Amino acid sequence: MTTQDQSEIFNGTASVAFKDARSIDGTDTRAVPAFVLGEELAALAEDDPRIVVLTADLGRSNRALDFAARWPDRFFNVGIAEKNMITTAAGMAAAGNIPFAATFGSFAALLCAEQIRTDCAYPDLPVRVVGHHSGMSMGFYGTSHHSLEDIGMMRTIADLTVVSATDANHLRALLRLSLDHPHAMYLRLGRGRDPEVYDRVPELTLGRAHTLRDGNHLTIIATGSEVHPALDAARLLAERGVEARVVDMWTIAPLDREAVLAAARETGAVLTVEEANITGGLGSAVAEVLADTGISTAFRRHGVPDEHVPVGPPAGLYAHYRLDADGIAAVAEELLEGSPR
Template identity: 85%
Template sequence: MTMGQDQSEIFNGLKDARSVDGTDTRAIPAFVFGEELADLAEHDPRIVVLTADLGRSNRALDFAARHPGRFVNVGIAEKNMVTIAAGMASCGHLPFAATFGSFAALLCAEQIRTDCAYPDLPVRIVGHHSGMSMGFYGTSHHSLEDLGMMRTIADLTVVCATDANHLRALLRLSLHHPHAMYLRLGRGRDPEVYDTVPDLRVGQAQTVRDGSNLTIIATGSEVHPALRAAEILAERGVSARVVDMWTISPLDRDAVLDAANTTGAILTVEEGNLTGGLGTAVAEVLFDADARVPFRRHGVPDEHVPVGPPAGLYAHYRLDAPGIVAVAEELLTTSEGGAT
């Protein structure tokens, strides 16, 4: 582990008493990334963890405390970290390289493509604090373009963690996945969607609520508010299915087409730029299959978001539960009027 400035100290303000949606964090599981990998490493000698001076922010220090010889802090050198991870993977290790999503995906895109995906090495790039969860730190720390960028890289699996139990499942699944993987994580204190560790398979979405009038296809941090929105819609007589599309690439085409065939409309919800992300991926499936269903993409428009508290940004872009309800009702009203 390198000595010197630890950037985690700068970002200690991220660990406040309230989550990004205003929930008391005492009721939300803390970041389990380092803890879960430390447990897995007890039985898998291949696992190594790398970070770029953010071991406290991503809780990689929980891993380092138990496996100091298998932890590397490369310093503020994210591109080098990814290339080092690729080299370690080529020697039989299973590296998890973790930093902020804005740095992991945007700064290191070339290294992810050329050093990890192209040679088909089992590197796990972990982009945490994704989306707008770094609200006050501005555009340089917002990660809104990562899904659109990462899903265009061949031979790269792109997945999004929904909550603590879902992250545990993703990390366990990744031990047996032969290809490079980009894991998009939230802020680490994400409201619970899964009360137990789910059984996951790459390319297979999870239906977390059934419904018939509308399907809300959400990913990552937007699954929980989508579920809350479905509850509100139910009180208003609208039956909404909620699908956790945690695998962005490969996408679960069957889940999309089933929604098109069995529910009245589809709304995608993502904490990211609408250009090229989850909504675009779903639109491609519908277009290729000539599936004609009322459809709307919902996320951040193609703009740089303002600086502010994450909860305020979610409300501004209608990515909280009330906002999703409003967008869903607009979609259903338009579809009832005959538009598609």
């Protein structure tokens, strides 16, 4: 009997190595967002019988099987039927449960946009749609598996909360926060091998970003997988005499407008960084705040331009689009060339 389970490839444990020399290798799977999901939810379910978990045949890739091992009667593998999974989750939420429905970000946000809007957000049901392996993390699988439009699409849906996990500890905080959130939520997870930014589980408040580094020459507002390279870029810039503030804008809808306005007023320029299409994404959200308030500042959106990215290893794609530390630092310097320090 054949199987469609390709989790070993997606997890990076297969004999075929879909990476290059610059890709992160040997990362403990317990320390990356895609792999603490099931473990954390299983622990939370001990005290909260409302939690149920659904997946579309990707229980190994998102580690939902860690939840299934402890709570088999509260775990549902719907097979490769993502739209049905979201609608099923909505029905469970209507019955008083808190469902977490997890699949690749490209499938969750793009394929299931109608179900998220009409079945979850419109009736205001507490469904948590988990889009993992977002951005370009599945580089070799091409456009069908790249999730670059999800931020722009999800943040335009009324009554849908959109958040982005920075690392494993941050994901744990998001999952805990979500339990008392009464509305539908889209949780965006990174490439599954995100380096640590938070050395402990942080305290989170929706609508309030975290300033991770202070500076007065410019502010780098990053989200998700781009927060860590943004911090590295700030250190590179400091060596060149440029002090960059770094803001983790993990809360995309609602956006932290005050953090954006403070950056514009207190620093010389604002640079947004995201592993996503810049059309309609985080950069657009920040630009809307600046435009609405009439604040004038040097500003640039940095991410993937409005194009379909090439097929290739993720690390190579990050370098190609200057979404690594060196690239972000170079873009920041370009922005500052016409801005007084």
